[in-house]
Amino acid sequence: MVSIIKKIEFKLISPQEAKKLAVMEVTKSDLYDNDGFPVEGGPMDPRLGVIDPGLKCRTCGLTMEGCLGHFGYIELVKPVIHVLYANYIYKLLKITCRKCSRIMTKKVTQPKKCPYCGEEQIPIKFEKPYTFIEGENILNPLQIRERFEKIPDEDLKDLKFLGGRPEWLILTLFLVPPVLVRPSITLETGERSEDDLTHKIVDILRINQRLKESIEIGAPDFIISDLWELLQYHVATFFDNSLVGIPTSRHRSGRPLKTLADRLRTKEGRFRHNLAGKRVNFAARTVISPDPFISIDEVGVPLVVAKDLTIPVYVTKNNIEFIKTLILNPSWPSANYIIRPDGRKKKITDENREEIAKEIAPGYIVHRHLQNGDIVLFNRQPSLHRVSMMAHRVRVTPWRTFTLNICTCPPYNADFDGDEMNLHVLQNEEARAEAALLMAVPKHIRSPRYGGPLIGAEHDHVSGLYSLTKDGTEVSRETALQLLFEIGVEVELPNKNKFTGKEIFSYLLPKDLNIEFKSKSGVKTVIKNGKLIEGVIDANAIGREKGKIIDILEKEYGTEEVHKFIDRVSKLGIKWLEKLGFTIGLDDFEIVSKENEEKINSIIENGKKEVEKLIEIYKKGELECLPGRTAKETVEVRIMQIVSGIINSVRKVIEDSGVFEKENCAIMIAKSGARGSLLHLIQIAGAVGQEQSLGERIHRGYTGRTLSHFKENDLSLDAHGFVGSSFKTGLKPYEFFFDAVSGRGSLMDKSLRTRHSGYLERRLMNALQDLKVEYDGTIRDNRKIIVQFNFGEDGIDPSKSNWGTIDIKSIVQKFVK
């Protein structure tokens, strides 16, 4: 039976209502009798519902499937505070007159005197979780309840206290949840194991009984108040067992009991586990590895995965023959099961293949294996932005990992040091169409963050293209043919035997492309009518984030064209490097001659001497302070100036020697913008320079010195992290320590920062998740209240913009010639 919920009301439950809700009073604390049957009147009374299959409920007569269970109740001998309302009770208590029970004020502070009866008020303190102290005396729940009972309804109405009477916040009746809420389990040994809630109910019943007996026999007050306190404790921990200020209730084994609040708010609770943590089928997860020869919008899927993940296909008269061949195929691509028109499932096995192939007809649904070209979603955590989940085309591989093109790594922030990614198979046509049109990788080449290309050529592709297109690279006709064939370009080559690298690259460009830009190394690069005339292709042309050609292709030729271009250019780079034998070794860093080495050494020595002179002046107290700085700060600033002077001179020596024009592999990598910079080369071959920690020279360590290699109060360069050696010659022991200091510093910094910004991002996303750009360009929330009148104030979608703007000038130039 389907009923429609018209209204849900949240309010307090009165003891009378609670009693009405219950079907019985629970009085006995025993669960089962000696024969193993539930005790009548106990917490497992059969009237509270059935949990054993086959049995019928004693209250409603239904079986396990139909009976939702029934409440019982416990008449509490003395009332107790409902802990979860303790704060409200405190607030109300403070503003309720201790004599006439009128609400004295609507403010949160307790008045000194009652405006109605003039009674002097005594300050009330609240000790978490459920103790209220008036002056020196503890207010017991009975007293609080008496005060609340006398509050006039009109006063409560004035206060907007809705949904019941305040005295109901103090429990006189305890509702025992149905057994379905706390089912017991039978262990293999035949022993019964009860739910934690049942244990708690037994505790409450026992203490309640003892309290009753103690009162009846007229036990001394302190015994009664101890038992009352204990009853309060058990009722409180029944609701919440992680209250501050009272011990957590534990099993005999020492394990804390899981009571009501734990069922909701813990990580395994209803909210975070069941409601916020949805799980899906038709998904796979495994390690990722690179494959530069598949397209950027493809994903390599292991065969074993492809055989397990399925797509439902509706059998029609058009596809029935195709589906039959699938079903009859004993291995991939086949089908796993069928769903008959009546909804029944049937697994396809080697035995029933032919039978099922004969059976299927239009109206059946066949779950077929994942095949090449199927659209799937691919995702890597943390899914911080929309490009963390994109649509890919499947390519089934015989391996055991998902493979993806390295150009597609940046949006996911993926690498291959053990990263795992998730794959989701879309289950209907609508989802597949939507994914293919909106989520496909080529649609996300331009970043939604900064409006530039997010996907582009990476490391080897860039150095490969640089090497291929720089002046003087010539290849034979055979090589040219082979390269072009390998990257999938089919052209008639002109009848000649030598081809320049520029000519080969030009085959990747659209015939009407005209651009001019400055390359990474500062050379002018000219492309005219789709031909690279002058200059060189490097990171500024095809790289991620700054690639001019990628940018222009995406903007003016569309996603298909860039997609094709990135696929081909990355393959071309790699194939060319394979032919070339591109590698780096120690030889590549022999870029400083003996002569220059001496020059560098003398620069460093002179610098050190200069610093020593400075320190001498400082120690004499004759140093002139910089404005706003102490002498100590001044000397540091001055030393840092000298240090940057040293580094600059060292760089000049190396640059002036002309090595960077000679171009070996290492230099080519840096110059093309593939990886690293000239500074790194200088650190390797010249001198590492000043190590820093917290934005200063390194000062921390022992008292007065950084390491035991130095004397106390030594301010010299060596003692505070200046590394005069190069990585190639090797670091001195203390230099090595300094390098490790700054290395550890930046590692910590990075990990702390990402955690911090990750949480900030999460909070921001949760706050903004309902905001939506409406069709009229306004941003509204889920109540349709306007938040912004024009998206980003300029109405521009960054992922469809030119670095966040619209390049009107070039658009006009294109049409007005």
Place this chain on the structure above:
Amino acid sequence: MKGININKEILDHYLVPKHIILNEKEKNELLQKLNISEQQLPKISINDPIVKLIGAKEGDVIKIIRKSHTAGESIYYRLVVKI
């Protein structure tokens, strides 16, 4: 808030954007253009210093012209509300 004199010079401060009260006709045109009720507009308190200075009343819609990093100048509207 009562008894505190607001310095008129804050209107000239570079961080204070221009606030203009819409007349009834302009207000209705705006609501019609956006196809919304006035409650769907962003709000501004009647106790806001600028609102007091320009003398807007509850229910007025204020047009705010501010400088924008992305658009140069952008226009925002707020409904004057109590509290």
